[in-house]
Structure formats: structure tokens, C-alpha cells
Amino acid sequence: MSASRTFGIAMRANTTVAPRRCSHEPVDEAALLITCLRGLPCIVPEDTNWELLLDLARENGVLLLLQQALLALGADVPGFFRDAAAECRAAAERLAGELECLLRGFQGLHVEALAFKGPTLALALYGDVTLRSSNDLDLLVRHDDFLRCEVWLINQGFIALGPASEHDRRFVRDGLLVELHFELAAYRDFPLDVDGIWRRSRPADFCGQFVRAMSDIDLVLYLCAHGLKHGFSRLIWILDVARSLHGWHRNAYEEMMRQARRQGLEPHLLIGCEVVRSMFPQQLPEALDAVIIMSPKAAKRARHAAARLFSENLEVVINDFRSFYLQAEPGALKRWRYRFGYxxxxxxxxxxxxxxxxxxxxxxxxxxxxxxxxxxxxxxxxxxxxxx
Incomplete structure (x- = not known):
């Protein structure tokens, strides 16, 4: 079940108290999931449908975060739920181990790699490589290093899944999918300045291995663009944006807005902020909100676009990031350029x-x-x- 559907049915329930039973839709479990992720106090009903709650958490990529919240509430979690969480944690640990090996191999090639999403994102945003589950590994390398890294992966037993695209090439080995990037995304979709991202990146450590990490601002802009591309259809993508915005000073938020405007990413950023406001209002920093209201027209357009993401009229809403971007972009000339680019x-x-x-x-x-x-x-x- 998508984040928009989960949110829609949860909002029809009072999410701060024990949910009411409903025989037709999973209102109770969706409300419980949202409430736990918001960090709000609640009562976990004795008749909770734990199978349904587990499915919702898995589909939205938040199983371990939900378990963490349930344990903090002192909930009596059934054994099969704990087993599923343990399996999810073990898979995340294995993926982190694979990433550690890849980084060590790239170091042997004297190649700097920028790891994004996956275990490094989990560690940066949640403080634990296992708290954010992933299905693959994404590594960004410079254009000049891309061919050497391709050859190295193939020599390590990886098989290429087709030719390189406009921004990456995918490899697989024993079920492990690695996406090797030389761009973060197709430029026609998101004007992410990869050269600037490299310049602003900082050295970091992952399990004793050297890796480069995006600057705080670049990470937020990337997460907003990535979430919008997928219609913010999973709760974890919204939580990622919320977590990445924590702990800044107001002048840093102002610089983020300026940088977003320079890169043509202001609509993506504002939509991401409004999605956080809709789903996890307690987690949108007040200092950021004070910066957003300084652009009232752009913010209004972004709120309108974000509202469509959570519309229940799924036959009318077209879950295509291009339409949300066009709805939020205030500049008529930019809208026409984007249309022609599409x-x-x-x-x-x-x-x-x-x-x-x-x-x-x-x-x-x-x-x-x-x-x-x-x-x-x-x-x-x-x-x-x-x-x-």
C-alpha cells in the first residue's frame, strides 16, 4: 500500500488514541503506523491485525523503525513480527558488509566513491545501518573513473544488466544489485549539478572504509528530487527528507533555498517540505517553516501539488513527478521549457x-x-x- 493510500485511510481515524475497528479498510493499522512513526503516544489495541501492520511497514520500508517505536511504547509484539524484523535487520547488515567490500575494492583502484541511499544513508540519518532497509547499493564515481570501476565489477563476478544508461549502469551478482552512477539522475528529469556535488562533498567513514558523502544541502535536494520522482509513494522517502532537515540553523535553511533556486530545484524542495508537513508535521523544523513563508506564492503552489499526492481520487491523479513539478514551478518560462524538454x-x-x-x-x-x-x-x- 502506498504512502498516499496509507495516509488517506489513517486520516479518517483519530491517530492519537487507540484506533477504532473497521471491517472494510485497514484504518486502524494505518493509523497506528503513522502515529508510531510520528513519535506520538498511543495505545496499541489488543486486537491489532499484526499481519496487516507488518505488510504496511514492509511496503513502506519502515519495519525496523516501527518495531523501534513499538518497543518504546512497551507493546506486546508477536513472535512472527519480531522474526520478520530480525530478518530485515540481518539483510541490512549483509548489505552493509557488501558495501564495505566494494568501497575497499574501489580504494584499491584509487577511486573515490560517493555512496548514497542504502546503508550510508541509514547511518547518516538514523544512526544505524540496519534501521533503513534497502534492496540495492548505489555508488557515484567520477566520469573518468567509471570505465575502470565497470571492469573491476565484472572481474569480481558481477554481470552487467544491459548497457549504460544516461546516468548509470546496473550490475548483479548472487542477487546483489549494484547501480554504478556517473550522474545521479537523467538531467532532463532533475538538474542535479553532479560536479558541484563532488566539490561540496566531504570525506566520511563507513565501517572503517573511506567514502565521500554529499553536503547536507545537496542531500536534502537529492532526497526531495528522488522522492518526487517516485511520487513519495513510500513513507521511508518522506521520513528521509524529514530527518535530513533536522538540526540546522536558520541561515543554513536560507542558503539551502538560495542553492535550490540557483539549480532550478526550488519546486522539488518545497514539495518535499510540504509532504513532510502533511505526513509528519511535528518533524518540520520551525526555523525552516519561517524561511518557507518568505516565498508565499511558491509555497502555496507547492502545497497544492503536495495535496494531490495524498488525494484519494487515484483515477484522476496522475502519479507523475512532471505534473507535480509543473504545478509547483512559479515561472511560466521555466514551465514551458520543462514541457518542451519532456x-x-x-x-x-x-x-x-x-x-x-x-x-x-x-x-x-x-x-x-x-x-x-x-x-x-x-x-x-x-x-x-x-x-x-
Missing amino acids: LGPTYTDYLWARSHRIYPGLMVILRPFRLLHKYGLGRVWRVLFPEQ
Whole structure:
């Protein structure tokens, strides 16, 4: 169940007291999950559907965080729930061990790697590599080092899953998926300044291995962009943004806003902040809120876009980050540039052209027709011209 659906049904219950029973929808368990993650006091009902609560926590990537909150409440957690949490913790520990080995190998190549998401993010935001579960490892290396790292991974028994994309290449070995990046994302989607991220990055330590970490501001901007790309459809992505914003001085929040504007990421940042406000209002710092209200028009647009993420009318809402960006971007010229960029050919379009022996230059014309064929006129229109 997505974060938007979980939030929608939870809000129909009083999340500060023992939830009421409902025979048709999992209102009680969703409300309990939200309340625990908010850190609010509550009573865990004796008739809690623990199987359903476990499924909700797994789907939203917050099982160990939920268990931590339940133990703090003194809840009588059933054995199968504890076993599932232990299995999740063990998987996270194994992934951390794999990352440690990769970093050691890259050090042997004299390659600096910037680890993001996964165990390093868990350690940075939650203080424990096991508290944030992940399914793969993401490593950013510089363009000049990418080929050497590819060769090294293959020599270590990894198998490449296809050619490199516009920003990464995926490798797998014994079920372990490694995404080796030379860019954080396709630039047409998010204008993340990877060279600037490298310059602003800082040295860090992960289990005794050298690694580079994003600056605090870059991490927030990346998490907002990544969460928006996926429609903030998992609670862990919202919690990540909330945790990354803690403990700053007001002048640091102001600098974050300035940097977001310079990079064209202000709508992504503001939507991320408004999503945190909607789901975990207690965790949005007051000093940041004071900075946000200094841009009332941009903040209003972001609130409107964030509200759509939690709409229950799922047949109407198009879960496409482009429409949310266009809804939050205050500049008309930037909105039109973004629309034209969306209609421009992508790396996937060029692969399709090559597989069909079509001259690549024709994709400038064919791209809009491919979009219409795949999504239909109605969806494309709603993405490019969302309700304001």
C-alpha cells in the first residue's frame, strides 16, 4: 500500500488514541503506523491485525523503525513480527558488509566513491545501518573513473544488466544489485549539478572504509528530487527528507533555498517540505517553516501539488513527478521549457530507434507520438497542463 493510500485511510481515524475497528479498510493499522512513526503516544489495541501492520511497514520500508517505536511504547509484539524484523535487520547488515567490500575494492583502484541511499544513508540519518532497509547499493564515481570501476565489477563476478544508461549502469551478482552512477539522475528529469556535488562533498567513514558523502544541502535536494520522482509513494522517502532537515540553523535553511533556486530545484524542495508537513508535521523544523513563508506564492503552489499526492481520487491523479513539478514551478518560462524538454527524445527513445533501425534524428519528431501511443492524449495533457 502506498504512502498516499496509507495516509488517506489513517486520516479518517483519530491517530492519537487507540484506533477504532473497521471491517472494510485497514484504518486502524494505518493509523497506528503513522502515529508510531510520528513519535506520538498511543495505545496499541489488543486486537491489532499484526499481519496487516507488518505488510504496511514492509511496503513502506519502515519495519525496523516501527518495531523501534513499538518497543518504546512497551507493546506486546508477536513472535512472527519480531522474526520478520530480525530478518530485515540481518539483510541490512549483509548489505552493509557488501558495501564495505566494494568501497575497499574501489580504494584499491584509487577511486573515490560517493555512496548514497542504502546503508550510508541509514547511518547518516538514523544512526544505524540496519534501521533503513534497502534492496540495492548505489555508488557515484567520477566520469573518468567509471570505465575502470565497470571492469573491476565484472572481474569480481558481477554481470552487467544491459548497457549504460544516461546516468548509470546496473550490475548483479548472487542477487546483489549494484547501480554504478556517473550522474545521479537523467538531467532532463532533475538538474542535479553532479560536479558541484563532488566539490561540496566531504570525506566520511563507513565501517572503517573511506567514502565521500554529499553536503547536507545537496542531500536534502537529492532526497526531495528522488522522492518526487517516485511520487513519495513510500513513507521511508518522506521520513528521509524529514530527518535530513533536522538540526540546522536558520541561515543554513536560507542558503539551502538560495542553492535550490540557483539549480532550478526550488519546486522539488518545497514539495518535499510540504509532504513532510502533511505526513509528519511535528518533524518540520520551525526555523525552516519561517524561511518557507518568505516565498508565499511558491509555497502555496507547492502545497497544492503536495495535496494531490495524498488525494484519494487515484483515477484522476496522475502519479507523475512532471505534473507535480509543473504545478509547483512559479515561472511560466521555466514551465514551458520543462514541457518542451519532456517532449524531447530520451536515451530509451534512441535505443528503441536503434532496435527498429530508425534514423536517430527522427526521434525529435517521433517522441511525441510515442508518448501519445503509450499514455494517451488525456494523461499526457494532464501531465503537461496540471490543474493549478
